[in-house]
Amino acid sequence: MPAHIASNMNGDTPAEPSSLASAHTMMELLRSADAVVVSDHARARQLIDCVMDILRATLDEHADAPSASAGRLAPWQERRLKTHIEANLSVSLTTAELAGVVNLSPSYFSRAFKKSFGQPPHSYLTTRRTIRAQELMLTTNEPLSQIAVACGLVDQSALCRLFRRTVGRNPHAWRRAFKGARCSGVLQSSLLHSRP
Incomplete structure (x- = not known):
């Protein structure tokens, strides 16, 4: 598993929900979960939970931050x-x-x-x-x-x-x-x- 994914799972570094890196991280986590879902159900669940945490952070970030286009013309x-x-x-x-x-x-x-x-x-x-x-x-x-x-x-x-x-x-x-x-x-x- 790539180091940046492992560190995100351990909570060493905060996830970057709005970045392209987070999208790649989530894809890698889901691929890893898919690879171990049959042999290690607990590990697959842990990986999916990490993806859910990143998605939650993304939603929270967008809910808290005002839109960059707020107040602008279309x-x-x-x-x-x-x-x-x-x-x-x-x-x-x-x-x-x-x-x-x-x-x-x-x-x-x-x-x-x-x-x-x-x-x-x-x-x-x-x-x-x-x-x-x-x-x-x-x-x-x-x-x-x-x-x-x-x-x-x-x-x-x-x-x-x-x-x-x-x-x-x-x-x-x-x-x-x-x-x-x-x-x-x-x-x-x-x-x-x-x-x-």
């Missing part, structure tokens, strides 16, 4: 929101409207959105608008005033304020510095790391 809601946001970055989006997209109240939606996306809806929209503006600045020759409108901002000065706050530079300087870079990795890293 995967389909996250996908629907991402699609809706990307398709509507050129218009004003309110928290109430976004909550309606996934049929939630605005207050619950705001909390669930932050847990799912790591930031509040307004901050997420700001980040997405900044990245869209960067993409347009790198891939088109459109003036900044048109790029601002395409990103849901009222005018070029709003784009400049957004850029200074999120990127740390004005859009003209950023565009000159990165115009030759066309890969998406540059967009993400420049958004995060181009502050002076």
